[in-house]
Amino acid sequence: MKNNDFTQWQENIKSIKIEDLNDIIRTKIERQKRPKLFMTYKPYLVGVLSTILIFALLVNLSPEFYVFAASNKIIAPIAELVKIANRNDIQSAFDSDYAQEVNQKLSIDGHDLDIAYVISDIYIVNLFYKYTLNGEEASKQPYLVLQDQNGNELSHTSQFHYYEGYVWIEFELDNPNNFQPLTLAIHSNLQDVIKVVKTVIPNSSMRAFELIDKNINKSFTVNGQTIIVDKLEIGAFQSRLSLHTDPKITKTMGDIQLKLTYRNVEADIISNGSVNGGYTIQFAVGQLQQPGRIDIQITSASFISNEKTSIELNLETHKVTGLPDFLSIKET
Amino acid sequence: MNEELVSKAILRDDESLIVCLQSISDQLTWTAYSLLGDTEMAKDCIMETTLKVYKNIRKLNKPIFFKTWVIRILINECKNELKRQKRYLPLDEEVDIPVSRELDFSYVNEIVDTLPFDLKQIIVMKFFDELNFREISEVIQTPESKVKSRYSLALKKLRVEMGKI
Numbered sequence: 001m002k003n004n005d006f007t008q009w010q011e012n013i014k015s016i017k018i019e020d021l022n023d024i025i026r027t028k029i030e031r032q033k034r035p036k037l038f039m040t041y042k043p044y045l046v047g048v049l050s051t052i053l054i055f056a057l058l059v060n061l062s063p064e065f066y067v068f069a070a071s072n073k074i075i076a077p078i079a080e081l082v083k084i085a086n087r088n089d090i091q092s093a094f095d096s097d098y099a100q101e102v103n104q105k106l107s108i109d110g111h112d113l114d115i116a117y118v119i120s121d122i123y124i125v126n127l128f129y130k131y132t133l134n135g136e137e138a139s140k141q142p143y144l145v146l147q148d149q150n151g152n153e154l155s156h157t158s159q160f161h162y163y164e165g166y167v168w169i170e171f172e173l174d175n176p177n178n179f180q181p182l183t184l185a186i187h188s189n190l191q192d193v194i195k196v197v198k199t200v201i202p203n204s205s206m207r208a209f210e211l212i213d214k215n216i217n218k219s220f221t222v223n224g225q226t227i228i229v230d231k232l233e234i235g236a237f238q239s240r241l242s243l244h245t246d247p248k249i250t251k252t253m254g255d256i257q258l259k260l261t262y263r264n265v266e267a268d269i270i271s272n273g274s275v276n277g278g279y280t281i282q283f284a285v286g287q288l289q290q291p292g293r294i295d296i297q298i299t300s301a302s303f304i305s306n307e308k309t310s311i312e313l314n315l316e317t318h319k320v321t322g323l324p325d326f327l328s329i330k331e332t
Numbered sequence: 333m334n335e336e337l338v339s340k341a342i343l344r345d346d347e348s349l350i351v352c353l354q355s356i357s358d359q360l361t362w363t364a365y366s367l368l369g370d371t372e373m374a375k376d377c378i379m380e381t382t383l384k385v386y387k388n389i390r391k392l393n394k395p396i397f398f399k400t401w402v403i404r405i406l407i408n409e410c411k412n413e414l415k416r417q418k419r420y421l422p423l424d425e426e427v428d429i430p431v432s433r434e435l436d437f438s439y440v441n442e443i444v445d446t447l448p449f450d451l452k453q454i455i456v457m458k459f460f461d462e463l464n465f466r467e468i469s470e471v472i473q474t475p476e477s478k479v480k481s482r483y484s485l486a487l488k489k490l491r492v493e494m495g496k497i
Contacts, residue, residue, distance in 0.1 A: 005439070005440050005494070006440055006490075006494070008440075009440035009441055009444070010459055010460075013365060013366050013441075013460060014358075014362055014460070016361060016365050016371065017358075017361065018357075018361050018371055018374060018375045018378070021357045021361060021375070021378065022354045022357055024378075024379060024382075025350060025353045025354055025382050026350050028379055028382045028383060028386070029346055029349060029350050029353075029382065029386050030346070030350075032383070032387075033346060
């Protein structure tokens, strides 16, 4: 064996250098850093994001949950952060001295309601209060009923929100506001005994925005049937579009769907159905939001044939006649 | 090898890992080159090794074994590369060495190249990585006695082949 040759071969191999290998090693590792961090924390990130997503959904979809979250000092800032489309109209109402002070208290069976303000318009009554149950902030809101002075219930639709430390309940009035003093009743159901206490809430028209009433009177033909849009009424918080179907139409309109575009935001609105042949479609855009331009487009309307208006059931033969085409009866 | 640095690398300190790998980059180059005979291929295998080391560093139990562990990964990479190129010689295979060659040290390279991979890797680790038999046995997961006998066999084959020149 020629040891000299072998040594020379070794030295030759040891003289070989891969250019910039140290830089290559560094680059190779540094390029992996970001995915590594992501992969390491991926399960935590997914968990945190899922929690935030669920929390955001609950805050935006459940007014009760939002009120609960917003009344908790720790999670309130997060609730405010993830709340989409916070209403700026209430802020405008306060800024323009539209809020009436109430300063009334309702107490029953540990429920304590401290009513601070009322803001009302022709369609809506907003109440702002603080509520405790047995001296502590409660996660669930009490059962409140808005009545007139004669004890008639004025609203069957209400929503809870949260505003500047107050719980804000938004009552949608069944009939236009007559600006007479209101009564707020709180129901306590303790040991299956329902007790009610009431207080009077001011509801002055002096602090009400005048309703803007725009006549439209335009007719549209949908599926061969004529729909006439009568007018648009714009309240402080809400607007209502009134329409009716042409009496000569051969079918009865079941549902009408509109697309509302306001400040580049689109919303689909479905009517609540007909009242005495007329339809009223309401949407939460009012004067206090300074709407500027509102585009309303009729996107669909369903019609039911007028031909068969009744269904007959023969009690002897158990036969049914007069069913519309889309309906059938199945024997079980 | 600085064990403290390796310990940091195991705990996901990337900078420490980079320094550890850079400190043995020459040995990695010599190992890969002497097994593959090509700097580009050697570079590719070292890059692949770097990636595997980075991904699996937490599996390294004892910092003292860092170098042998990295070399084991590199040798496997080289072995796979040779297999891909159908240049891998198993232990029981003999290759004829061309008779005519230039009478300088470069013929040693060709002779080493004709050694079966299992013998060649021991020569490479002994001469370029400066590993002892115990460390080589760690790298190739073979008993130390077998490593020694293969090393003797490799040298014998080299002597025989070089004696023919």
